[in-house]
Amino acid sequence: MSIVSPCVKLCAIETSSGLCAGCQRTMDEIRRWSSMSHDERLQVMEALPERRMTDTDSMDVA
Incomplete structure (x- = not known):
């Protein structure tokens, strides 16, 4: 079973x-996604929730 891309069609690389x-x-992960092994994709997917939390914590809230 292949892992579906986490892409949500909102592509913008944040410089920070x-x-x-x-x-x-x-x-690099976006570019390599189609050639990644199942295990590589799984590692990326497992890292995303923490990245989202870190990204949200670093946002400036007015």
Whole structure:
């Protein structure tokens, strides 16, 4: 069973973190996604929730 891409079609790399604002992947992860092994994709997917929390914590809230 293949792992579906976490892409949400909101592609913008944030300069402060180097992560996509939509899916929280790095440019390298986005570029390599189609050629990654199942285990590599699983590692990326497992890292995303923490990246989202870190990204949310670093946002400026007015």
